[in-house]
Amino acid sequence: MRADSPGHAAKFGSYSLMHMDSNKILDLQLVQSNEVGGSYHMEKEGLRRSLDHLQSNGLAVDYIVTDRHPQIQKFLRDLQITHFYDVWHFEKGLSKKLQKLAKNKDCQILNKWLHAIKNHVYYSATSSTSGREKVANWTSMINHMQDVHTHDNPIYPKCAHADRVSKDKNKWFQPGSVALYKVENTLTNKRVLKDMEKLSHHYQTSTLESFHSLVLRFAPKNVVFPYVGMLCR
Template sequence: MQLSSTPIKGSIFRPSKRPRLLLEEEDDNNDDEDEESDLHVEPHDSTYNPESVVTEDSQSVLDPESNYMDNKYIVFESCLIDLFGSCPVCKTKCAIQKRQMGTFIAFTQLCDKCNYLRQWQSQPIVGSTPVGNLMLSAATDFTGGSFIQLQRVFKAMNLQTIQYSAFRNHARNFLEPAIIHKWNLEQQNIFTQLKKEGAVALAGDMRADTPGHSAKFGSYTLMDNETNKIVDLQLIQSNEVGGSYHMEKEGLKRCLDKLDANGLAVDYIVTDRHPQIQKYLRERGITQFYDVWHFEKGLSKKLEKLSKRKECEVLKRWLKSIKNHVYWSATSSVSGPEKVAKLTSLLNHIQNIHVHNNPLFPKCEHPDVLSRDRKKWFQPGSQALYKVEKVLNNKRVVKDVAKLSHHYQTSSLEAFHSVILRFTPKNVVFPFIGMLCRLYLAAMHQNENCQREQAITTTGQAVYKFVFPKTKRGECTAKPVKTEPTYGPHGPCAR
C-alpha cells in the first residue's frame, strides 16, 4: 500500500486555487493541470454515487446552515487508512493520496489492478476554504475563546488544527466584518423599539482594559434600565483624547451623539460621580442621577477608617445599619431634599433621638422600641459624634445625596463588565478592531441573555444557590439561579 501526501499522477482530485494563508497543506507539489486531466476512469463499484464527489460546481450550492447544524466527530487517521487501504471491488491494496489542510483531510483511492477510483473529504469546501477550519475560527472568536489556548489543547491531543495566521486571516476577512454587521443590525432594532417608548432611562459607565491611569483602551457603555439591554458601546483609545483620564467623557459624548443621530431622547442617565461627567451632562441639559452603590462605597470607606480610632469604636456597631440607611434614603424618597432629610436624620437616630426638626422627615418610621443596650448609642458632645457628623454633613456628601438614583442603579451594568471579561480578558492584548469586535460580541451576548428566567426544579420550585460575595466578607447570600446562557443560534455564529 502506498501512502503519500503528494498528488498521484492521473488523479482528478484538485482543489480550487486559494490564498496561501487560508489553508495549510502538507505538500506544495503543483503538478501540471493538463497532466492531471488526462486520465478519466469510470468507477467500477456498483454502489458508486457520482453526487458524493464534491466538485467546484457542487461546492457552490452547499447550505451553510446545514453545515453548521451537522454533527462533527474526532476520527483517527489510522481508521481512515484502514477504510481506504483496500479496493472495495477486487479487495486489492490501493495507492492512497492524502491531503491535509488544518482540520480538513481528503483521500484519493486508486486501485492499480481494476482502476477503481474514489475520492473522499472530511468536510465541505466553500470557495477555497474548508468549512470546518472556518467554523473552528468562528466558534473560538464568537464565544470569546483564546485560539492560543485552544491550540495547546489540540497539540496535547495531537489533534490537527489550523495555524494562528489562518485564524487571523479568517477573522479579518470573514468574522470581524460579520460581527460588525450583525451588531449594527441588532442596534438598529433596539433603536426602533426604544423610539416607540419615548424618552429612555439609561445607565452609563466606562471600563478600562487595565487598572489605574495606564489604560490603553476604554469602553463606555449605555444600558437601557428597563430591559438591561446594551444600547450603545464605544471604544476609545487613550492617545485619541490625550490620556486615559479623558476617555470616559469622550466615550459618553460619542454614545449620546449616536443616540441623537438616531432620534432617541434621553429622560435621565444613572452614572458614577465622575467630575467630568457631571459637568458635561449639566452643560448638555441631561438629568443625571448617581448610583447608590458608588456613593455608599465612598462613604463607607471614610466611616470604616474612622471606626478604627479608639474614641470611635462605637461606630463599628453602626456601619452595616448606616449602609442600609443610605440605600433606604435614596429608594424611599421622591425628591432630593427628602433624601437629604432622611440621611441627616441618622445623626439624631444614633443618639437615640427619633423626632426631628425637618418637616420633610419629622419622625423615624421604625416602631418605638426600648433599647436594653445603652452603650450602642452615641453620646451628645462626644468626639465620636463630632467626627461622624463632620463626615455626614460634608457639603459634597449632602449635595450628592440629593442626586442619588431612587429607582434604577448601575448594578446590571457592572455585571455586564464581568461579561466583557469573558470575551476580553485583561491579561490579553488585542488590536483595536479585535477589541471592538469582542466588545460587540459581549454586548450581543448580554442582549440575548439579559432576560433569562429563573431555573425551576422538576416540581416547579424556583432554584436558588448560596454564594459568599467578597464584599459581604464571609456572609452568605441566597442568589436565584437562572437558566443556562446561550451563544446562538440567534448570535453571529448562526450566520
Template sequence: MSCVQACVCDVQTRRIGTFISVQQLCPHCQFTRNWNSQPVLGSTPVGNLQLSVATYVNGASFYKLSKVFKAMNMQLCKYNTFRRHARMFIEPAIVSYWQKSQEGMLQKLHAEEKVIVGGDMRADSPGHSAKFGSYTTMDLKNNKVVDLQLVQSNEVGGSYHMELEGLKRSLELLKERGVTLDCIVTDRHLQIQKFLRESSITQFFDVWHIEKGISKQLEKAAKKKDCEKLRGWVKSIRNHIYWTAATSTTGPERVAKWTSILNHVQDIHSHDDPLFPKCLHPLRIAQYQWMAAGYVANLMDLIFDQVFVDPAPFTQELLKIPIPEDLCSQYERPDREEVISGYATRFNLAAV
C-alpha cells in the first residue's frame, strides 16, 4: 500500500536512563522506522549497563554521579536500576572472576616451599564504630591479593575484634589449601601479636605502621617549647626508617642502623656498633641544626624506650579520643538485610 498524499508521520520518543528510542509511524501507509541511541541486550540498554559497571568498579558514588548528571541536565537511570545491574550482572561476574583467580594463586602458593604474606583490615568507617571490615591477605613476593574475608562487628563482639577474626579465617584457608607460611607482615594490633605468638607464626611489623607511629611522636615532641629544632629532622628520621628496613638483612643490623640516627643528628658519623661502624653518606660541610647530646637523649627516650617497649599507654590514649558522630546517623536507618547484602555480594557468591 502506498500513500497518495504527503505523509505526516507521528514521532514518539521513549527514554530509559541514558537510552533514547525514537519511533516514526505514518498513519496512512503504516510505514514505521525505529532509531535507538545505543544497542539493547534483551531489555537492557547497553549504555546504561556500561555506566553502571564504570561506576561500580571504580568505587564511585551513584548519588554523586546523579548530582553531576542533574547539574548538566543529562538523563540517568534510577538507583534501583543501578542496583539491579549490580545484582544481576556486575557482582556475579566479579565474584566468578575472583574465585577463578584465587584458585590459581592458591595452587601456585601450594607448590612453593615458603610463602611470605601480609595482612591488614579496611573498615567501612573510621574509629571504633565500624560495622563491616574486609581483611585482605597478600602474597608479598608477587604483590597479589590471595584472600578477602568480610567480617561483621556483631559476629565477634565489637569492631575491635574484627581484624583478628579476619586474620584467623585467612590463615585457616591457607592451611586448608596446604600453603606453608614463612612469616606474616601485619600492623601492631595487640590481639594479632598475641595470637601469632601463641600459634608460633613468625611476625614482622609493617614499616609504614612503624614510621607512622614514630612520626606522630616526633611531631608531638617538636611542638613543645625549645624543641623546634627537632621539626627540621622529622622528614630525615622518617626516611631513615624506610632506609633501615630496605637495606638490612638481619635484626641486629636493623638495630645498629636505626640507633645510628642518635649520633647522626649530633653530627657524629662514627658508631660503636661493628655492624654499622659509620654512616654511608659522604662527609660534607653543611649548616644543619645539629642537636646536643642531652637534647637528643631527652627527646629520643620517648621513641626508643616507651614506644617500642610498651606501646599500651599510647594505645589507651588513642582510645580516649572522642569519635565524631557518624554521618549516616542523620538519615533513616536502612533495612538490615539490604545493608548486609551490599557488602556480602562482593565477597560471597552464594549471596549473589
C-alpha cells in the first residue's frame, strides 16, 4: 500500500499486487479516500479490488505476504486466504520496543543483544516452515541469552550454532534478574508469539518496496495531482 501523503490524511492510496516468483506487478488499484470514508480504509479497499480482478481472470491466490495491518488480517481471514507477515515490518516494530527498554538503567545489558535478537527474528522465520517451529526457534533465545543452549522444547532441543566458550562473561543475562524478566516479557508476550507463527518463510515485501520507490519519482508525495494525473503517473 502506498499513500500519497504522510500520516492518515492521504487523498489517494495505491495498492499493488506483485507475483513474487516473477517480480511482476499483477495489478495496481488507485483508491481515493472519499470513496471509502477515510484514508484508513483505502488499504483494504485496494486489496479487495485487486483480488476481485484476479478472480475475474481465473487466477487463484495461494497465499499473500503483507505487513500486519489489522483490517487486512481480518479481511484475509474471512476470505480464508493464507496470510503471512513481512519479517522486516515485524522486526522493525519489535526493535523499537527493545531499544526503548534498553535505555532503562536495569536493562542496559540488552544493548549488547539488540543486533543478535534482530538476526534471530530473520533466522527463526526463514529456517522454519511451520508456525510451531518458528515459535520454538524464537523462544530458544531466552535460554541462549543466559548461556544455556539446550532447550526443553522437543521441536528445537538445541541451538544450531557450534559449541564455543564466550570471551565476554558479562554479556549473559543472569537468571532471575530484572533485565531478564523484562526482556522475556517483551519477546514472548502473546502478540509477539502469535505474529511469529505467521512470519513469511519464503518471500518478503522488499522487492515491492523498491517498486514503490520508483513510483515516487513520477508521483512524489509533496506534489498534488488530480485523480487522472495520479492514475497515469
